[in-house]
Amino acid sequence: MGSQVKDRTPEAWKAPEPRTSFWLLFTAAQILLLAAVTLVLFWVLKFHKFAWREDPANEFYAHPVLMIVGLIFFAGEGMLMYRSLEICVKHRFYIKLAHTICHFLAIPAIVMGLITVLDSHQLRFPPIPDFYSLHSWVGLVTISLFALQFAVGFTSFIVFLCCDTNTAAFRAALVPIHGTMGLVTFLLSIVAAISGLTEKAIFSLGKDYSTILLRPESRAGIEGLVMNSLGAVLIALAIVMPFVLRQRRPQYQLVQVVENQN
Amino acid sequence: MGSQVKDRTPEAWKAPEPRTSFWLLFTAAQILLLAAVTLVLFWVLKFHKFAWREDPANEFYAHPVLMIVGLIFFAGEGMLMYRSLEICVKHRFYIKLAHTICHFLAIPAIVMGLITVLDSHQLRFPPIPDFYSLHSWVGLVTISLFALQFAVGFTSFIVFLCCDTNTAAFRAALVPIHGTMGLVTFLLSIVAAISGLTEKAIFSLGKDYSTILLRPESRAGIEGLVMNSLGAVLIALAIVMPFVLRQRRPQYQLVQVVENQN
Numbered sequence: 001m002g003s004q005v006k007d008r009t010p011e012a013w014k015a016p017e018p019r020t021s022f023w024l025l026f027t028a029a030q031i032l033l034l035a036a037v038t039l040v041l042f043w044v045l046k047f048h049k050f051a052w053r054e055d056p057a058n059e060f061y062a063h064p065v066l067m068i069v070g071l072i073f074f075a076g077e078g079m080l081m082y083r084s085l086e087i088c089v090k091h092r093f094y095i096k097l098a099h100t101i102c103h104f105l106a107i108p109a110i111v112m113g114l115i116t117v118l119d120s121h122q123l124r125f126p127p128i129p130d131f132y133s134l135h136s137w138v139g140l141v142t143i144s145l146f147a148l149q150f151a152v153g154f155t156s157f158i159v160f161l162c163c164d165t166n167t168a169a170f171r172a173a174l175v176p177i178h179g180t181m182g183l184v185t186f187l188l189s190i191v192a193a194i195s196g197l198t199e200k201a202i203f204s205l206g207k208d209y210s211t212i213l214l215r216p217e218s219r220a221g222i223e224g225l226v227m228n229s230l231g232a233v234l235i236a237l238a239i240v241m242p243f244v245l246r247q248r249r250p251q252y253q254l255v256q257v258v259e260n261q262n
Numbered sequence: 263m264g265s266q267v268k269d270r271t272p273e274a275w276k277a278p279e280p281r282t283s284f285w286l287l288f289t290a291a292q293i294l295l296l297a298a299v300t301l302v303l304f305w306v307l308k309f310h311k312f313a314w315r316e317d318p319a320n321e322f323y324a325h326p327v328l329m330i331v332g333l334i335f336f337a338g339e340g341m342l343m344y345r346s347l348e349i350c351v352k353h354r355f356y357i358k359l360a361h362t363i364c365h366f367l368a369i370p371a372i373v374m375g376l377i378t379v380l381d382s383h384q385l386r387f388p389p390i391p392d393f394y395s396l397h398s399w400v401g402l403v404t405i406s407l408f409a410l411q412f413a414v415g416f417t418s419f420i421v422f423l424c425c426d427t428n429t430a431a432f433r434a435a436l437v438p439i440h441g442t443m444g445l446v447t448f449l450l451s452i453v454a455a456i457s458g459l460t461e462k463a464i465f466s467l468g469k470d471y472s473t474i475l476l477r478p479e480s481r482a483g484i485e486g487l488v489m490n491s492l493g494a495v496l497i498a499l500a501i502v503m504p505f506v507l508r509q510r511r512p513q514y515q516l517v518q519v520v521e522n523q524n
Contacts, residue, residue: 129472132486134460134493141497180508184501191453191500198396198457202464210391224394231396235403238453239446246442 019087025244026084032237033076039230040068047223053119060120063113064196070109071142071189076237078102079182079245096157103150110143135195142188149182183245190234201227281349287506288346294499295338301492302330309485315381322382325375326458332371333404333451338499340364341444341507358419365412372405397457404450411443445507452496463489 044050044061051058078099085095121128131140156171156178201209205220212224306312306323313320340361347357383390393402418433418440463471467482474486 129476132472132475134456134463134490137490137494138456138497145501176508177505180504184504187449188497188500191456191497194396194400194453195457195460198460199464201396202461210394213394214391228396228399232399235400235450235453238450239407242442242446243439246438 022083022087022244022247025240025247026080029076029080029237029240029244032233032240033073033080035233036068036230036237037073039226039233040065043223043226043230046226047219053123056120056123059116059123063117063120064193064200066109066113066116067139067189067196068193070106070113071146072186072193072234072237074102074106074109075146075182075186075189076241078106079186079241083245083247093161096160100154100157103153106146107150110146114143133195133199135192135199138188138192138195142185142192145181145185145188149178149185152178179245183242186241187238190238193234194231197227197231284345284349284506284509287502287509288342291338291342291499291502291506294495294502295335295342297495298330298492298499299335301488301495302327305485305488305492308488309481315385318382318385321378321385325379325382326455326462328371328375328378329401329451329458330455332368332375333408334448334455334496334499336364336368336371337408337444337448337451338503340368341448341503345507345509355423358422362416362419365415368408369412372408376405395457395461397454397461400450400454400457404447404454407443407447407450411440411447415440441507445504448503449500452500455496456493459489459493 044065048061049058050062050065053059078101081098081102082095085098089095118130121130130136152174156174159167160171201224205212205224208215208218208220209224211218212221212228215221216225306327310323311320312324312327315321340363343364344357344361347360351357380392383392392398414436418436421429422433463486467474467486470480470482471486473480474483474490477483478487
């Protein structure tokens with residue numbers, strides 16, 4: 001098993017991934033992102049209601065919807081846009097613009113999502129303390145990473161428009177780090193969502209949560225199954241997204257297999 | 263920004279990553295894996311105790327310890343072994359052997375971890391239903407993926423010993439899928455652990471959980487902070503591990519950058 005190069009002609013280079021599997025995975029990811037938004041809306045509209053500060057207990061329910069819309073849907077779409085447009089669009093400006101717009105749309109949702117949960121804690125009597133639970137710790141780390149990623153990405157995008165050539169090497173080195181950190185941030189959003197759903201299911205369904213499979217026809221049974229199904233969709237996204245995102249633009253990075261990877 | 267190949271001589275090929283950053287990240291991951299095991303043991307030994315079937319409420323506490331030892335520690339070590347030995351060891355047999363042994367050691371821990379939680383539900387009076395919570399759903403998916411990964415990896419390892427050359431291409435194509443799925447399984451283990459810690463903190467600390475930052479000197483305050491710190495270590499692992507694992511053996515896969523990735 002020497003490290004002998006088998007064929008050095010560029011024609012023998014193998015692109016890392018076929019495109020068919022990319023589009024299949026892309027479609028699956030799109031369906032799952034839409035399913036997550038649909039299920040969180042269905043849960044809140046069927047079993048609870050949206051409210052503003054006059055009703056802090058119901059104001060809470062804007063929190064999971066806004067966070068899933070911001071950190072899962074828009075952030076997920078932003079990452080999918082980047083990878084899919086790489087295949088069809090020649091100019092990187094448009095790819096980066098679409099990627100930036102998706103993440104930009106996530107910001108108001110995340111900020112409002114944070115405000116609604118803080119309101120729903122502080123405006124109650126007695127108030128509920130903030131940032132004590134593991135869910136809130138995961139959430140804080142996730143939002144901090146999202147903010148860092150947005151700052152780095154946006155600065156790099158502006159720099160790219162102003163002084164492209166001088167900073168090209170530095171920005172190229174940043175791309176894989178930004179990509180990996182983006183996927184990590186997305187997966188931490190899923191950790192935050194699943195721990196938040198767990199918290200809320202125990203608080204809001206109480207002892208009935210443990211009977212959702214025994215009495216699935218009860219009100220608590222249906223609500224528990226809807227919340228668990230939302231969680232199941234998020235688990236499926238955690239499996240599918242890393243496979244979509246590891247597929248690179250074939251003509252951009254040609255990989256030559258120099259040895260059998262057995 | 264054409265897709266022009268800049269330099270086709272093998273000397274101009276750039277290995278994907280420098281090695282210094284790999285060893286720094288590797289060390290950080292090792293410290294975090296040890297910290298996770300230490301914290302889960304400290305939590306159980308300081309605030310609870312281990313028991314067998316005569317005391318199902320305390321038998322439960324073997325579950326988080328065994329699952330973190332199996333799905334986080336041994337599975338994490340298995341992945342780290344693969345990446346680190348790739349750099350030092352020439353023969354892939356030894357790399358694969360170390361990788362397989364680590365995952366093999368995880369199996370009894372995972373099986374016992376599953377038995378202890380089922381026992382602690384079923385041997386109580388009244389029994390607690392199984393597999394109703396989102397945590398248990400994430401756990402089931404994680405264990406299924408672990409089993410699938412082990413079966414695929416082990417079969418491929420045996421095939422590699424018996425009929426190496428005939429199946430080389432197929433097994434080489436499997437490597438990146440097995441790698442991505444391995445990382446996904448590890449990250450789902452973290453989702454399962456954090457949702458499980460969330461569940462247990464609410465059930466076992468009750469209303470005191472929300473006061474852990476207000477009264478950190480209380481018994482519930484200390485236990486809550488230990489549980490949240492264990493969660494924080496797992497979040498850090500979810501950030502560090504994807505960066506360690508994306509670093510490939512430089513001499514095995516040479517990447518030529520054919521265009522600026524700005």
